[in-house]
Every structure is written in C-alpha cells, then in structure tokens.
Amino acid sequence: MVCLMMAKLNAFLKADGDVLRCTEVSLQETPTNTVSFSGNPEEMIPASRAPEACWWNRADMSISD
Numbered sequence: 001m002v003c004l005m006m007a008k009l010n011a012f013l014k015a016d017g018d019v020l021r022c023t024e025v026s027l028q029e030t031p032t033n034t035v036s037f038s039g040n041p042e043e044m045i046p047a048s049r050a051p052e053a054c055w056w057n058r059a060d061m062s063i064s065d
Helices: 002-015
Strands: 024-030 033-038
Touching: 002 024, 002 033
Parallel strands: none
Antiparallel strands: 024 033
16 A cells, blocks of 8 residues: 555656655554555556556546556
C-alpha cells in the first residue's frame, strides 16, 4: 500500500513540473503500527501492464482501474 501511495504522489509531482520527488513515505495507523518505504516503488510493484496504464502512475484522483 505504501509503495502505491508513493508512486501516486510521484505521479502528481512529475505532472506538476517534476521539480520535487518523494523519497520516503510512512503510513502510521497507530503509534506502534507504522509502515515506511524509501526507494523506488516501481521496483516493488508488480509490472502486469504498461506503466502508463496503471492508476498509480497517473496524476488523477483514480485509486483503481
């Protein structure tokens, strides 16, 4: 989930001029339950389709296809 969130955020940042890039995302459900990711989310998300066909690579409000 956190990799998909990071990929989606990077799609928005790229569409907004590609000046900024997200380097780490933390999803905190509770103070003792946090999932963090840093790195390239593309390396962790399975490539079942062309990148431009995936919702997490589009700078829009979609969260599924």
